[in-house]
Amino acid sequence: MTDTFHLEFTVNGRLRVLDIAASHTLLDVLRDDIGLTGTKECCVVGECGACTVIVDGRSVNSCLMLAAEADGADVLTVEGLAPSGQLDALQQAFLDTGAAQCGFCIPGQLMSARALLQRTPHPTPEQINEALAGTLCRCAGYEQSRQAVLAAAEEVGS
Amino acid sequence: MQAFRYLRPSTVEEALALLEEHGDKARLLAGGTDLVIELRNRWRTPEVVIDLKGIEELRPSIRVEGGRLVISAATVMADLERDPVVAERFPALAEAAAVVGSVQIRNRATLVGNICNGSPAADTTPPLLVYGAEMVIASPKGRRRLSIDEFVLGPGKVALGPGEMVVAIELPMDRTIAAAYTRLTRRHGTDLASITLCCGVDASGTTRVAYGSVGPRAWLVVDDTGVLADPAASREAKAPVLAALFAKATPSKTSMRAGPEYRAAMLPVLGARALNTAIERLGRTA
Amino acid sequence: MKDQGVGARAQRIGGVGRVTGGQRYVADIPLADMLHAKLVTLDCAHARILSIDTSAAIALPGVHFVMTPDDLPKPMPRFGPEYQDRPVMADGETKYHGEAVAAVVADTKDIAEEAALLVKVEYEVLPAIHTLEEALAPGAELVQDPAIRRPGPHIASNILSEYRFGWGDVDAAAADADIVVENTYDWPSQTQFAIEPHGFIAAPDGDGIAVWSSIQHPYQLQKTVAKVLGIPMAKVRVFAPDPGGGFGGKQHTKLEPLVAFMAVRAGQPVRLILTLEEAFQAVRSTGARMRVRTGIKADGTLVFQDFVNEFLVGCYGDTGDRVSAKGSFLSAGPYRTPAVRIVSRAVLSHTTPTHPMRGFGIPQVTWARESNLDEAAIAAGVDRLEIRLKNLVKYGEEHVPGDTPADGDWAQTVRKAAEEIGWGTPVPPGRGRGIAIGLKSGPTTGLSYSTVRFLADCSAIVFSGTSDMGQGARTIYAQIVAEELGIPLDSVSVVMGDTAVVPYDQQTSASRSSVLMGNAVLNACRDIQRKLKARMADMEGIEEAAISVDRGVMRLPGGEEALPAVLKKVLGRMGGEIVGNGEARKDALPEHPLGGTALFFEFNCTAIEAEVDEETGETDILRHVTVGDVGLALNPIQVTGQDEGAAVMGVGLSLMEHLIWGDDGRTRNLGAIDYRIPTSLDLPRELHSFSVENGDGPGPYGVKGISEGSLLCTAPAVAAAVRDATGAVIRDLPLSPERVWRALQERP
């Protein structure tokens, strides 16, 4: 009986092929096996959202997904937002409004916001609050994040 | 997490064969939002984990078939939230699905998983009870249906025999039940509810109330006196009838989320609110 | 709009790393050959350890060793910020739920975790003290062995320390009061809940050791590790990557000494990254019970204030003594009260060790004082705003005799908050308003050094020992340097978090960094300016006195010159650089009850308009106004961010946060599922943050500290609004729907 799994998936546009422990979560594999440490670990029970990534277009808690479940999937992490080094509109807006304080929750917030804007390009403040409710921030009051998402939505929409 | 094997069958038959082969050493994986936590905490230590998401038949799908709404096993909460038929015919289910965890959780958590975990606080159980849902259960012997009221048994317990699995949940569409879902939490953001409650009324004047998180399982109770569903009946007239419906509640004395007195007091409050919304909704469909 | 220098809405330095995932926190640091540690803990609070069997764990392939107390020096090394009483690991007895009894070191996380489960500990569960009543009961078991306590009058009790402050004669004054109101207020124990759980790495480094920690006070860690390991401080190099939030919970040394011992034993790097549950067991904040008596004249004039404050601290001294003392010292607030009596006790228990949390004991006493003042005002029929304005000290007036007098126009702040909430205008039906004042001393002592290197190409490097845990210290220092040296912000870089390279800083706390380290950076720039002046005088053959420098510009008899041009001239073809050193200190005053006067005050007024669902007890904050006296906003975006963040944390502390202990002393709500903090759906409907800027602070250009202000008085303002809306009086927190509902039932 083997408890390893042969995983093939795409992370930030790059094909990754590796053998992993079947019991490892997507978060474990991203951080420890691939070395993409931008995705953060905090509660590992799906409450804080620090581990949020986008899998096949949907935001998910990578701490609650076995990496094996991502076999064949297309995964986007915070490192994939600015592939050419040029910040995307959301990242820039988070800087402009000052939403990133200690920054630990920011990758999760960015991925949640990104998933929201993909589905709802012009969200209302209520929709933004709903979208960000799964990513806890202890530093800021969420107000600057909300403004950032609104600003990025305008930027992209215009 | 203890090591295990991960298997991804592509048909229900394969999955059933694996279940048969590994018995209680196997665990089914749908969305994983509960299972991964159980594995990490070693509350469960299966030798094999059988992922159902590779099975074509179980792929996310909400479809109308023979006067029933069929929700496949891999359908997630986010699918329910957005489905137009669910929104129109089963709004209480959409409301319950929309408050399960965060967006990220709802993108993974399945309706079937929510029920099969047997949590007394599962948000979707009360609306499914009110709407009279049935579980479609597959086993090597074939398929059977079981009403959800007979399916949920107690904390972590459902009426699923060895070698059986749920492949779909079906909701009858031949009668109109106008229903509303509400719950009690400690904060507005995602939370496990201290009370889950759904109330449905129909044109015949029957009121169905289902409530959870205040006992070992969610209970379904029915009032056919017509008093509750009557838009003209006074608050005072309804109060005792409503209160009687909650006799089965046995809220935990040791829970951290809310004390038993408070929960008991909130049941009729929430019940009256959901009832009003349900009556309004019935008025609109009529 | 200015985009650099002082007062600019400058973008955060280090911001790009924070939005790209490039910022490395401790858990993100890769080291070659790193081993992984896992703690072994017991599922009970207080227990006697009978035996530890590590054989099964060691037998697991990939396990290097299991560290137990037997592997540590005898007697067990102990350490702590105020008392040297915290053992490196549990010494014969666990004193709180989660205290490490052993630790496994293995090749991988998985193996370490697996092996930790295989360590067999035999133990006997002992009764655990987890309330003030139990701890103070006559004959209560002593939480600490008197042998390790500092000698003193309370050594044979669970009172860690007791302070008495005050002035005037309260008993005599009581006769003059028309109205006396007395009540008891409770503040629950809570947890800092930084989103980054604590992480530690230690690695042998030549003949010394390197330690990585998400710590707020790296220089204190350096000293502690040196002492515990018995090596010179110069052989301990602490790397302090920017913490992912601190809020007080990352101030002091915790498990670093254990990890250091393990790295020494392993001869290779060892890392221990806590789970969130373990972080909850590593530190918490201090709960408190306060008995308050306020006496006023019929017109609302304060006659006396009388406090007995008891703080429930953990099983080790930690910072319990200081939090109770400093928190209580300002119990009476910013008011002109002729007679004040304050008794403050820190009380030991078998619970998680306590660090300060944002506000350092002040939110606790403020909750009690402001709530009691409201009760007195209501009893007298005096408006709740009026009673505050009437008694508030004026600029330059002392509120605590002998301490720093009021350093701001505080009435201006209060009036602004009142105006923004519409105080005095009709309240819509079903709603209520509350207003409260928070006052906190900044640091009472401090010492910060900074070095600034002005490089040949006119860029600059700042060295500062502050921890940038989100407050944006880096950006502030860069702004000061840009302003003083006349260079663009993006040519300044800031080096922090390495004790081998960056000069000493006492600590990152008490909203001190903009003031103290800010002044050190400013002084380092001034040092550079002086050196440039001297060189120019020399080169031009003029008197130094004929030259002046102001914010990046040098004035010479022949005209003005920008500093970068001056630098080029001065360095000439040889190149090189000009190095400036700066120091800022706040000296101790041994005779002062706190060891020093306040460097400045954080003053905040919060006003709330709220609505309560009378059936369920749910409170909805419709409008939340916070006004802080900030002196000057060096960076307005960051000031707003800090203020909003503190306000929302204040909402969490007021409405939903509390640690729950079982009768056995176990923490029942470890982790994020049952310890609730606000999400984006739990915010006030409207949150408005304002700053009063009169340039009257002691920091660069008149700044004061700002990072705690808006949570100091959130709770009494919210409770006051609830009472105003419903008549329900609540004296313990949090204001959960259930508690509000209960108070509504008990309404007279």
Ligand code: FES
């Ligand atoms: S770490 Fe995944 S949700 Fe907290």
Ligand code: FES
């Ligand atoms: S910026 Fe620190 S947790 Fe959000």
